[in-house]
Amino acid sequence: MAINIKRPNGTEDVLPKDVYKWHTIEKIARDTAESFGFSEIRIPTFENTDLFLRSVGETTDVVQKEMYTVKAKETEFTLRPEGTAGTIRAMLQNGLLNEALPQKVYYILSCFRHERPQAGRLREFHQFGLEMAGSAAPTADAEVISLAKNLLDRLGLKNIELHINSIGCPTCRAEYHKALKAYFEPHREELCDTCKERLVKNPMRLLDCKSPICKEIGKDAPLIIDYLCDECKEHFESVKKYLTNWSIDYIVDPKIVRGLDYYTKTVFEFITNEIGAQGTVCAGGRYDGLIEQLGGQHVPALGFATGIERLLLVMDKQGCDYLTPKKCDIYFATMGDAALEKAMELTKGLREYGYCAEYDLMGRGIKPQMKYANKIGAVYTLVLGDNELQEGKAKLKEMESGKETEILLNDKFTANFENEFFNKVLDVMDAEGSPMFAFTGEDK
Incomplete structure (x- = not known):
């Protein structure tokens, strides 16, 4: 069932x-x-x-x-x-x-x-x-x-x-309560059951009743501002x-x-x-x-x-403005186990600097990975495969413009992120504090 x-x-x-x-x-x-x-x-x-x-x-x-x-x-x-x-x-x-x-x-x-x-x-x-x-x-x-x-x-x-x-x-409200009781008392039988009780215990609550009948009765009731x-x-x-x-x-x-x-x-x-x-x-x-x-x-x-x-x-x-929702700063699309391990290494470093970095967790092919990166609104993508690892360089793609920049993947990765990749990726922050990526070298 x-x-x-x-x-x-x-x-x-x-x-x-x-x-x-x-x-x-x-x-x-x-x-x-x-x-x-x-x-x-x-x-x-x-x-x-x-x-x-x-x-x-x-x-x-x-x-x-x-x-x-x-x-x-x-x-x-x-x-x-x-x-x-x-x-x-x-x-x-x-x-x-x-x-x-x-x-x-x-x-x-x-x-x-x-x-x-x-x-x-x-x-x-x-x-x-x-x-x-x-x-x-x-x-x-x-x-x-x-x-x-x-x-x-x-x-x-x-x-x-x-x-x-x-x-x-409390002093001036006591006089006001007397005026309200005098006003509502002739209408007691028309009031809802809750307001009949309020008339005795707290007549000001009659003015807050949601019943249409009680509202109509109270429309000409005395005003507290006249009793201050x-x-x-x-x-x-x-x-x-x-x-x-x-x-x-x-x-x-x-x-x-x-x-x-x-x-x-x-x-x-x-x-x-x-x-x-x-x-x-x-x-x-x-x-x-x-x-x-x-x-x-x-x-x-x-x-x-x-x-x-x-x-x-x-x-x-x-139509008021809202703060821009946080997006994935960079998505690593990988082909093969070695590329996946490299992507995991790079993502770990970027996250420690406060960036949102992701890689494939579903075992997808390269095209489905790129579709996923587009769906989550990744700002940048970086494709890693055997060729990229062997040559020690890869192309970083800015998703909105399609612009690609070649960067070096330095094997001497350290806990201080002193390799060329991180020096370039972590170099620039935009005026609002959102991550931006700056690179030396020629744009492709």
């Missing part, structure tokens, strides 16, 4: 022909974060479930519907649905918050949510994110937003709008001023509340209309109470995350 095993629904395979796109985003993300003084952190794929109940919020869709939770004997674990909670836990547990502040870390990781799979929304997805802990100043908000904008610009994205809002602090206390108003005005000073365009969007409970004050989203309903490509904000909520001292913090799959959708849609 044939077995047909496929990947789980809501996951994707990243094939070798596409992985260079991921490498592009990961490299640019790392370079951007590090240019702002952030360092990489790596955290476990799963955490104690209580971490997410405390941080993300029991009334959120993530906790109520989307988390992957397993029990191992008497312990309950959850695959991380997002990166912030685990990162803050790691900073607390490892004493980073006792060191010089602000602490600035970034991560690239996979996350897991049991959602209905669609373009830009998977059950296993990947994020680049960062967290800054220690600064309550609005300059920190502007700095993090600026970093996100800088990343999107470096990736080449166009037509991305920055939407910002303030959702206040003086301190939160001043903070938000300063953030806007700094963004304006840096020529970062933004739209104040009073309906942004974000989907996780730990946010306070500034929240923001970078949005595109080019990938359908899943238009948010980067989102974040401030969460000044989260560290204290997880057992630490009061330390203000903020951050953002961007979905790599979402970025890929937009970059492909807009």
Whole structure:
């Protein structure tokens, strides 16, 4: 009986022909974060479930519907649905918050949510994110937003709008909750079952409901920006001023509340209309109470995350450039055992210098070997046979142009690569660091 095993629904395979796109985003993300003084952190794929109940919020869709939770004997674990909670836990547990502040870390990781799979929304997805802990100043908000904008610009994205809002602090939010309850209470029976519970426990979550009925009811709900206390108003005005000073365009969007409970004050989203309903490509904000909520001292913090799959959708849609994928620098096509051994010797030396060098592993004839070299995009090929070994020279072919150059195969091969072949092959690097081959002697 044939077995047909496929990947789980809501996951994707990243094939070798596409992985260079991921490498592009990961490299640019790392370079951007590090240019702002952030360092990489790596955290476990799963955490104690209580971490997410405390941080993300029991009334959120993530906790109520989307988390992957397993029990191992008497312990309950959850695959991380997002990166912030685990990162803050790691900073607390490892004493980073006792060191010089602000602490600035970034991560690239996979996350897991049991959602209905669609373009830009998977059950296993990947994020680049960062967290800054220690600064309550609005300059920190502007700095993090600026970093996100800088990343999107470096990736080449166009037509991305920055939407910002303030959702206040616990003081002003208490008054806002009263206003929301008063607004939604007459519609209680029309609300979905989840929102009926939210109306009691956390009415702001009603504004994030995906039900069309609840969305329609909430379209004229009170706005948090009208209930901000003086301190939160001043903070938000300063953030806007700094963004304006840096020529970062933004739209104040009073309906942004974000989907996780730990946010306070500034929240923001970078949005595109080019990938359908899943238009948010980067989102974040401030969460000044989260560290204290997880057992630490009061330390203000903020951050953002961007979905790599979402970025890929937009970059492909807009025709953005990617880093050139690594190709085979030189392929040795061989005829006979002696030529194969020579090719193995030469490849070993080239690889130690960081070049991608290959030779035949399939026992093919010379024509199939050349076809294979063409398929893998080899920059150069070198044919070795009895004649080449006997004469001590061979022709190096540049595949794109067809240009051939004769080189000498010196028998005095040493570990220092001082023979004529390696002196010539390793002589020149192009401006971008890609291997090039330079030779003395006449071109044939």
